[in-house]
Amino acid sequence: MSEKIVGIVGGGLMGVGIAIKFALTGYKTVLYEAFPARRTEIPAAMQEILGELIEENVLSPEKSTAAVARILLTADFAALKDAAIIIEAIPEVLPLKQELYQKLEALVSPSALIASNTSGFMPDVLSAKMAHRGRFLITHFWNPPHAVRLVEVVPGSATTQAYVDLTMKVMREIGSEPVLLRTPLPGFIGNRLQYAVLREALHIVHSGAADAATVDTVMKASLGPRYSVMGPLEAADFGGLETFLKISTHLMPELAKDEGMLELLRQHVDKGEKGAATGRGFYEWPEAKKRAIRKKRLQQYLRNRTP
Numbered sequence: 001m002s003e004k005i006v007g008i009v010g011g012g013l014m015g016v017g018i019a020i021k022f023a024l025t026g027y028k029t030v031l032y033e034a035f036p037a038r039r040t041e042i043p044a045a046m047q048e049i050l051g052e053l054i055e056e057n058v059l060s061p062e063k064s065t066a067a068v069a070r071i072l073l074t075a076d077f078a079a080l081k082d083a084a085i086i087i088e089a090i091p092e093v094l095p096l097k098q099e100l101y102q103k104l105e106a107l108v109s110p111s112a113l114i115a116s117n118t119s120g121f122m123p124d125v126l127s128a129k130m131a132h133r134g135r136f137l138i139t140h141f142w143n144p145p146h147a148v149r150l151v152e153v154v155p156g157s158a159t160t161q162a163y164v165d166l167t168m169k170v171m172r173e174i175g176s177e178p179v180l181l182r183t184p185l186p187g188f189i190g191n192r193l194q195y196a197v198l199r200e201a202l203h204i205v206h207s208g209a210a211d212a213a214t215v216d217t218v219m220k221a222s223l224g225p226r227y228s229v230m231g232p233l234e235a236a237d238f239g240g241l242e243t244f245l246k247i248s249t250h251l252m253p254e255l256a257k258d259e260g261m262l263e264l265l266r267q268h269v270d271k272g273e274k275g276a277a278t279g280r281g282f283y284e285w286p287e288a289k290k291r292a293i294r295k296k297r298l299q300q301y302l303r304n305r306t307p
Contacts, residue, residue, distance in 0.1 A: 004028055007083030007108075009100060011035075011042045011073070014117055015089035017145035020049055023067040024059070024146075025174040030072045030079050042073055049146050056302055081107050085170065087139060089117040097121070098129045105131055113163050115139040119191060122184045123156030133158035137167060140188055141176075147301035149177040152188045193232075203256035206264045212282040228304060 004027050008019045011033030019031045033039045046068060053059035072079060080086060086104055090096060097116065104114055114136050116126055127136040138154035151171045155164050164180065171178035181188060187195065201215045226235060236244045268274070268281055275281035276290050 005030065005083045005085075007032065007080040007086040008089060009080070009086065009104075010089035010091075010117075011038050012089060012091075013045070014141060014143060014145060016042055016045050017049060017143070018087055018089060018117065018141055019071055020046060020067060020146050021141075021174050021176070023070040024063065026070070027174075028070050028072070030074060030083055032074055032077060032080055034075060034077075036075070039073060039075060046071070049144070052298055053146065053302075056299060058302055077103070078107065080104070083108060083112060085113045085115070087115045087117055092118060092120050094121060094125065097126055101127065101130050101136070111135070113137075113166060115167065117141055119188070120186075122186065123154055123159065124184070127156050127158065134160040135163050137163060138184075138188075139167060139171065139178075140190075142190065144298070144301070147298055149175070149304070150190065151176045151178045152181060152190060153178050154181045154184050154188060156184070199256050199261065202261035202264050206261040228300075 006022045006027045007030045008015050008022075009032050011031055015031065015033070019029045023029045031042070033042060050059065050064040050067065054061055054064055086108060088097060088100060090100065097118070101114055104112075108114075110132065112135065114130075116123075116136075116138050117140060118126065118138055119140055123136065123138050126138070127133040130136055133156060136156060137159045138152070140152040140154065142148040142150050153164065153167050153171065168178050168180065179189065185192070197219075201219075204210055204215055205212050230238060272278060273280045276285040276293075279285050
């Protein structure tokens with residue numbers, strides 16, 4: 001078994017992006033997708049991702065071609081048998097994931113690492129039916145994985161240190177910036193921070209104090225640039241902990257703590273206004289606007305791709 005073979009199970013946007021990230025680093029990558037309709041879409045999805053990187057001058061056409069040559073797109077589950085690392089990126093359905101891990105354990109080497117890209121389940125829940133839970137953990141890549149460096153590594157209670165060390169090493173090898181959670185936490189770190197901000201943003205709009213555009217402008221013109229340079233705890237240190245303590249003492253009791261503001265989301269969803277994918281949410285989303293935002297977002301991610 002070669003240590004340079006990785007298996008990706010699931011050919012959605014995350015699975016394809018993760019596969020490309022490994023292939024660009026020299027890994028032979030087996031991308032398994034069970035559904036024929038999705039398999040036919042994957043080559044075009046890969047070319048779109050690689051084309052974006054070429055357009056932004058971070059990848060040459062030659063390296064793009066070489067990466068595609070390292071990816072085996074397959075419907076043959078047995079093609080995963082020689083992979084030293086398996087990353088699962090299938091839909092968030094617990095029984096399907098647990099069944100998959102049992103099938104993988106019967107196929108791959110006893111020493112192969114099995115990881116999940118889940119953003120919702122805890123590692124001990126996912127690995128509950130595995131025979132060898134010590135080799136399982138979570139590697140939570142962020143979207144789009146070919147551009148965002150962060151990977152949240154979340155071991156379970158049974159995960160052995162050797163697999164944690166291996167995962168951190170491999171994530172750095174492929175150009176990611178892994179962070180290790182000492183204890184599993186619902187939502188991990190990134191989503192908890194993201195949804196804490198979203199809760200307050202929704203609360204402000206729901207209260208009538210400001211509209212969505214005003215809230216987003218405040219974020220983009222102040223906290224957004226700041227947080228690309230320093231995190232919230234660094235910012236507290238930099239601004240002075242005594243000052244932050246005084247402000248927190250009178251402001252934190254006023255922040256949103258319930259789920260009442262979710263009614264604002266529910267109103268949009270009930271009207272079929274589900275965001276950019278449907279053309280309308282808090283904003284109108286014509287195709288040209290979506291393309292422009294995606295391009296700007298990618299450029300920002302790529303500017304920050306090196307620690």
